[in-house]
Amino acid sequence: MNKRIDWLDVGKGLGMLLVMLGHTDIPSPLRTYIYTFHMPFFFFLSGYLVKLKQFPNLKVFLFKRTKSLILPYLCFSLVAYLWFLLVFHFGLVDYHHNLLTPLIGSVVAIRKSIWTVHSGALWFVACLFCTELLFYLISKIGRTKKAIGFFLILLSVLGCFYNKLVGQPLPWSIDVAMISVGFYGAGFFYKEYQMKLERFINLKTFVLLITMNILTGYLNFVQTGERVDFYNSSLGNIVLFYLSAFSGIGAYVILIKRMKRNKSLQYIGKNSLVYLALHQKIVFFLFNIVIQNSLLDSEKIIEFPMIKGLLYTFIAVFLLVPAVFSITHYFPFMLGKTTRANKRRVLMNES
Template sequence: MNKRLSYIDVFRGLGIIFMMMGHVGIWTEGSYYIHAFNMPMFFAASGFFYDHEKKKYNSFRNFIKNKARAIIIPYFVFGILFYVIDAVIYGAGIEKFLKLFWINTSGLSIVGAIWFLSAIFFVFVIYWGIDHAINNTFVKIVLVLLLFTIGYSIHQFFGIELPWALNQAMVGVLFYFIGDLSFRLQEQRFIKILFNMNYIATFILAIIGGILIFMNEEANIRTENYGIVPLFLINALLGMLVWINISKYIDRFFGKSFIGRFVQSVGRNSIVYLCLNQGIILLLLYIFNRGAIAGTISKAIVLVLSLICIYWLNETVDNTKFRIVFGKRWA
């Protein structure tokens, strides 16, 4: 089993915070920049924690059982819960409920972000099959690029949208593979240089990446908008590289502080935040919009309070048997 790396938790925690900023609407202009690498960073971070030595699961059945518990249980628990809330309060129709079982990348009740859970589930399954069937790295590269091409093409050229975000999963397999490969090669000199850039190099790369992002269309894996595909891939890689280095800085200098440990916790419990953030944000925005606090200030407060509320809920539930609803094992 892989040793957990705290800077990868920071990396994923920052990704969750970026996602919540978009849901709060605190920096709408920044979504153009964030969408270029935000979803790829989640796929890549998951690949970094892949079972590289193939020792964690002794069979495909156990692998599926583990992933279903960790991903499918929270998907349906919170998908159904928020559908019921949506139906009772807003009169949501049955079509929103049915989306949980088919095309789920739009139109879900309140917690639209859980589409990612079905996508990452497919990524896990597909990549497990690839990694256990093929040992040659070059063949793996060819295969994941082929899957990326299929995932991109079937919607862009044929208008086909597969159930449970399978289109997006095939795209995500490429970034998952990049995360896995980065872990395997992390002791190689070239990877060490890329993952340990100094401040100036990181800043220059961030500027270059930012310019290239705005040269492309606004990318969004959920909506399958990639713009110029080679530019999308370059921007995703540059964005992830910049933020992996920033994550290392945060972990190095603030990892033992409350803020550092908090961001690490967000990353370790990313599914909890994914499932709860939109519901809590909706409630808090409703409360603050009834008050006299200015828009941007209220949204900033809502973001902070949402993070704190979810942290408290996770800590409260984590020592009980109810933790299973977050995809965790029985206490």
């Protein structure tokens, strides 16, 4: 049984809170700041977890990642599609295309289009699969760490060129994967050289990195007028984008490794896929309806975007606890996990 890494779960939990908060109507400067690093941060953490030895060949890789990523993606996409049909039936969504388009679109997976109007943040799961596939192929072609590093940089450059010259979303967000694989690879290399880098886990380095993150992120937005947003194919100035993203990743790695273990953040981190899949198109959608049809809409406290954003985020955390419990206990296949019965059989066979 694999032992969970506490600080990694804390990081995923904190990252998921930032994702949910970023999907609310918070003040633009705060959203712009969050977007400078929060998606690269998730790819970095995913890269830290990869163990290349468990994938001796492409067949094994595709089998395991189909179970752990593609199956959950398709399951939650189906849930999102059924929800979409429900709200469409009650006239709560403005949609004028064939109702089968989103269903087929779950397989086509072109973000920011009529194909994925129902799925929201699930684009990340499809993109993560492509990112991991690219990294796996790079590791097989490169073999040495220097060669892997070279191909990571080369692919990132190609991804940035495509983003600037074309910018059209590709199926399964392959265009984003060419960029995100660099952050994924950085997570892999951080694990490889973690012992040597531990001496930088201190307050002085944190202050330096968070300052660099804020300044370069601010300069990127001011200079280009673009907010970094993978979903919308927006990076702004490439150099400033990478400086801000990597400094933000470094700062938050130091933060989560220095802070005390937080069971709430660890819980969210362990169940981040459920929160990612259900918070935006379902929970937040319901919040909007409730607020618009209640006295809360006239309350002055809700008029403050920051308070409203925090309210949405933290209520979503609590409301999704029953969903987390139900899915992990009764529908674990939706998370790419083995059922309890199958797990007992495996343990009996091993003994």
